[in-house]
Amino acid sequence: MNLTNLLLRHSHLTTARLLLRPVTLADAPAMLRYASDPRVTEFVFPTQNDLATTEENILQYFLAVPAGKYGIELQDEHEFIGTIDLRLDSINLSAEIGYVLNHDYWGQGYAPEACRALIELGFDTLIEACHHTANSRSGRVMQKIGMRQEGILRNARQFKGQTVTEAIYALTDADFAAAKR
Template identity: 50%
Template sequence: MEIVINRKLIFAENQYLETERLKLRPVTLSDANDMYEYASDEDTVTYVFPIHQSLKDTKESIANYFMSAPLGKYGLELKTTGKFIGTIDLRVVDQHNIAEIGYSLNKAFWGQGYVPEAANELLRLGFEDLQLMRIFAMHDIDNPKSGRVMEKIGMKVEGEVPNARMWKGKAVTDILRGITLEEWQHLHN
C-alpha cells in the first residue's frame, strides 16, 4: 500500500519557520507598505512580476496570491528589525512528487545571503517533511544573479529552454535548475 502524505497539513503545521536571521511567515496586508517599497522598483521586479503602480496593486497582490492560498508561501522578515524584505514560496506538484521554488527580495537587501538562507530552509522542509524527490527553479538567462542563488543552494543546471515564454513583450530563454533528494542528502551529510 502506498503511503499518502498530506502535504497541505504539513504546510499548515509549518506556516512559521525560522532561520538564523529570518522569520518565514504568512504574508498579510500589514506587509503592504514594505512590499510596495520593492514591488514598485523596476530593478527588483524586472524578471519576477509586473511593477506595482500603487499601494492598491500591492494589496491586491497580497490578497489574491498570498492570502487566498497561503500554504507554501512565506514572507521574509528580518529577526533584528521586523522589516518585511521579500517573499519565497514552494509550489508542490503532488502527483509528481516535486516542487518549484520562487522568490523575490527588496534590492536593498541583495547580496547578503538572505534568499539562500530562506531557500535552504524550504529545501529542508521539502525533502525532510514533504518527502519530495526533486525541487527545481527557473530563471531568465538575462538574470544570472538569480541563477547564482540557485547554485548556492546546490541546484544544478538541468537545461536551457529557448523561447520558453513571453515576458514584458520579449521571448525569454529560461534556465532550469534543480536538486534531487539524493543530491540534497549528499550535501547535508
C-alpha cells in the same frame, strides 16, 4: 503527511537571521517599496505603482491560497524584505521554489538562507527552479543551495511582452544528501 499539509502546519519558520511567516495586508507598504523597483521586478512580475495594486496582489496570491507562501522578515529588525514560496505539483511529485527580495538586501545571503529553510522542511520530492537567463543572480542563489542546472529552455515563455529563455535547475535526493554533508 502530504506536503501541502506540512506547509500549512509550518506557517512560521526561523533561520539564523530570518523569520518566514504568512504575508498579511500590513506588509503592503514594505512590499510596494520593492515591487515598485524595476530592478527587483525585471524578471519576476509587473512593476507595481500603487498601494491598492499591492494589496490586491496580496489578497489574490498570498491570502487566497497560503500554503507554502511566506513573507521574509529580518528577525532582529522585524523588517519585511521579500517573499518566498514553494509551488507544489502533486501530479509530478515536484515543487518549484520562487523568491523576491528588496534590492537593499541583495547579496547578503538572505535568499539562499530562506530557500534552505523550505527545502529542509519538506524535502521528499524534486525541487525545481528556473530563471530568465539574463538573471544570473537568481541562478547563483540556486547554485548556493545545491541545485544543479539541468538545461536551457529556449523560448520558454512570454514575459512582459517578450519571449524569454530560461535556465532550469533541480535538486534531487542525491544532491540534497550531498549538500547536507
